[in-house]
Amino acid sequence: xxxxxxxxxxxxxxxxxxxxxxxxxxxxxxxxxxxxxxxxxxxxxxxxxxxxxxxxxxxxxxxxxxxxxxxxxxxxxxxxxxxxxxxxxxxxxxxxxxxxxxxxxxxxxxxxxxxxxxxxxxxxxxxxxxxxxxxxxxxxxxxxxxxxxxxxxxxxxxxxxxxxxxxxxxxxxxxxxxxxxxxxxxxxxxxxxxxxxxxxxxxxxxxxxxxxxxxxxxxxxxxxxxxxxxxxxxxxxxxxxxxxxxxxxxxxxxxxxxxxxxxxxxxxxxxxxxxxxxxxxxxxxxxxxxxxxxxxxxxxxxxxxxxxxxx
Amino acid sequence: xxxxxxxxxxxxxxxxxxxxxxxxxxxxxxxxxxxxxxxxxxxxxxxxxxxxxxxxxxxxxxxxxxxxxxxxxxxxxxxxxxxxxxxxxxxxxxxxxxxxxxxxxxxxxxxxxxxxxxxxxxxxxxxxxxxxxxxxxxxxxxxxxxxxxxxxxxxxxxxxxxxxxxxxxxxxxxxxxxxxxxxxxxxxxxxxxxxxxxxxxxxxxxxxxxxxxxxxxxxxxxxxxxxxxxxxxxxxxxxxxxxxxxxxxxxxxxxxxxxxxxxxxxxxxxxxxxxx
Numbered sequence: 001x002x003x004x005x006x007x008x009x010x011x012x013x014x015x016x017x018x019x020x021x022x023x024x025x026x027x028x029x030x031x032x033x034x035x036x037x038x039x040x041x042x043x044x045x046x047x048x049x050x051x052x053x054x055x056x057x058x059x060x061x062x063x064x065x066x067x068x069x070x071x072x073x074x075x076x077x078x079x080x081x082x083x084x085x086x087x088x089x090x091x092x093x094x095x096x097x098x099x100x101x102x103x104x105x106x107x108x109x110x111x112x113x114x115x116x117x118x119x120x121x122x123x124x125x126x127x128x129x130x131x132x133x134x135x136x137x138x139x140x141x142x143x144x145x146x147x148x149x150x151x152x153x154x155x156x157x158x159x160x161x162x163x164x165x166x167x168x169x170x171x172x173x174x175x176x177x178x179x180x181x182x183x184x185x186x187x188x189x190x191x192x193x194x195x196x197x198x199x200x201x202x203x204x205x206x207x208x209x210x211x212x213x214x215x216x217x218x219x220x221x222x223x224x225x226x227x228x229x230x231x232x233x234x235x236x237x238x239x240x241x242x243x244x245x246x247x248x249x250x251x252x253x254x255x256x257x258x259x260x261x262x263x264x265x266x267x268x269x270x271x272x273x274x275x276x277x278x279x280x281x282x283x284x285x286x287x288x289x290x291x292x293x294x295x296x297x298x299x300x301x302x303x304x305x306x307x308x309x310x311x
Numbered sequence: 312x313x314x315x316x317x318x319x320x321x322x323x324x325x326x327x328x329x330x331x332x333x334x335x336x337x338x339x340x341x342x343x344x345x346x347x348x349x350x351x352x353x354x355x356x357x358x359x360x361x362x363x364x365x366x367x368x369x370x371x372x373x374x375x376x377x378x379x380x381x382x383x384x385x386x387x388x389x390x391x392x393x394x395x396x397x398x399x400x401x402x403x404x405x406x407x408x409x410x411x412x413x414x415x416x417x418x419x420x421x422x423x424x425x426x427x428x429x430x431x432x433x434x435x436x437x438x439x440x441x442x443x444x445x446x447x448x449x450x451x452x453x454x455x456x457x458x459x460x461x462x463x464x465x466x467x468x469x470x471x472x473x474x475x476x477x478x479x480x481x482x483x484x485x486x487x488x489x490x491x492x493x494x495x496x497x498x499x500x501x502x503x504x505x506x507x508x509x510x511x512x513x514x515x516x517x518x519x520x521x522x523x524x525x526x527x528x529x530x531x532x533x534x535x536x537x538x539x540x541x542x543x544x545x546x547x548x549x550x551x552x553x554x555x556x557x558x559x560x561x562x563x564x565x566x567x568x569x570x571x572x573x574x575x576x577x578x579x580x581x582x583x584x585x586x587x
Contacts, residue, residue: 059436063436063440065440065447067437068448069444092436092437
């Protein structure tokens with residue numbers, strides 16, 4: 001599998017969309033080099049606005065521009081785009097149902113060395129409480145490009161959460177992306193590994209480790225947090241009877257919380273929620289941090305075995 | 312503006328004030344003070360200045376108005392109803408569960424409302440966004456906004472002010488309803504926002520200072536805005552909170568408190584009878 005940058009895919013897709021749609025406008029808050037909106041900015045300087053270090057102003061301004069009929073992408077790190085500007089996302093964008101696509105980068109522990117201040121671990125939890133906000137956490141560059149294209153064509157607010165580092169490409173170019181549809185990457189009947197973002201490849205590795213121990217694990221890429229693919233979740237819970245969620249995010253309100261909320265009401269099964277739980281991140285190389293916070297493939301496999309009482 | 316036009320506008324503002332008192336009194340909930348202080352400004356905008364069509368609220372090249380101080384929704388609803396965006400009868404349902412008039416303006420519910428506002432500071436950024444979007448589209452439409460003096464304590468106001476000044480949004484005209492009262496007391500005592508002219512000028516805005524209840528001064532500020540080709544315009548409108556109702560004037564108690572039945576009756580009496 002090749003490693004590809006999700007941010008790079010975002011920038012290239014913006015460029016392509018910008019060529020197709022003269023009403024596409026892009027905003028950034030002094031992070032255009034990091035978020036890759038600079039790729040769009042270089043070709044369309046008239047439709048790119050660097051708002052400077054003012055995320056709150058950027059998000060509300062994006063809504064205002066959208067209300068004149070434009071499709072507006074606004075980017076920053078997730079910590080600032082959703083965390084700092086949450087009230088603006090809530091009211092200016094969502095309550096107004098403005099056609100704004102929030103694309104946050106540098107999500108979770110994957111930020112690495114910059115540490116806890118820049119590692120958004122609660123952005124998905126915040127975002128998926130907002131009515132009408134589609135929340136997508138792509139697992140590779142292909143899915144990123146498809147999600148960005150989908151968002152540009154669909155009316156209404158989107159939040160797309162991207163990790164900083166490159167991830168193995170899991171999907172073929174012809175992959176079909178649709179919010180509310182969670183693609184099954186591997187079938188299995190003993191346990192379901194439900195993952196998002198950077199944790200999807202680790203869940204796939206974990207399924208290999210479990211297979212070596214005779215445990216059949218299904219792996220699903222739960223990239224759509226709102227709307228949630230309840231049908232797939234229900235089918236897997238019924239089939240396997242054990243659900244393990246894993247995310248580079250707080251389990252409280254994140255993927256784990258979302259799945260637990262759903263299954264508690266529709267088909268309760270024993271669950272393990274892996275991710276961050278009541279802790280801030282810290283500085284370090286991403287892989288060292290995943291090891292430190294017990295989010296490696298081996299950790300996932302071990303937790304899966306424990307959930308099945310087969311440690 | 313000739314004498315007849317001035318009298319007509321004055322009559323419009325009086326009717327708007329009656330609407331404000333009646334709808335808030337009936338709802339037993341709402342913000343009368345900061346609605347009454349802005350009646351002349353909105354009367355001027357909606358009845359003389361802005362190009363709009365009540366029959367087609369989504370007209371692409373219409374002028375926009377954003378009520379950044381969203382709690383003054385009653386003055387906006389009064390102007391929209393008087394201008395014909397929806398029947399004046401709807402005003403009686405303000406803040407009721409089955410009403411299309413929310414406590415704070417919601418564009419998806421109410422014809423003529425351009426932006427949903429209420430959390431302070433955001434409306435100015437949204438107005439800037441509209442001005443940027445219209446400029447990108449090559450539209451000659453203009454954007455007007457009303458911000459509060461208490462609202463000017465929000466950091467986002469100054470983020471937006473910096474954007475508009477730097478981006479030379481000469482299609483943006485903002486009125487500041489300077490009545491010097493916020494919920495907890497005098498703006499000047501809680502966190503003084505003065506000197507305003509210096510602040511806004513240093514953010515690269517044209518600044519006008521007027522009596523916000525004087526139609527001629529409002530109109531000359533708008534004329535100056537129309538001639539400006541470089542900067543956004545801020546109009547510091549000195550106003551009296553609760554203007555037009557003796558016991559509400561400059562009285563902080565009526566920032567967010569509805570008049571009771573007796574107070575409503577007295578206020579309506581002071582504001583004169585409906586013409587018909």
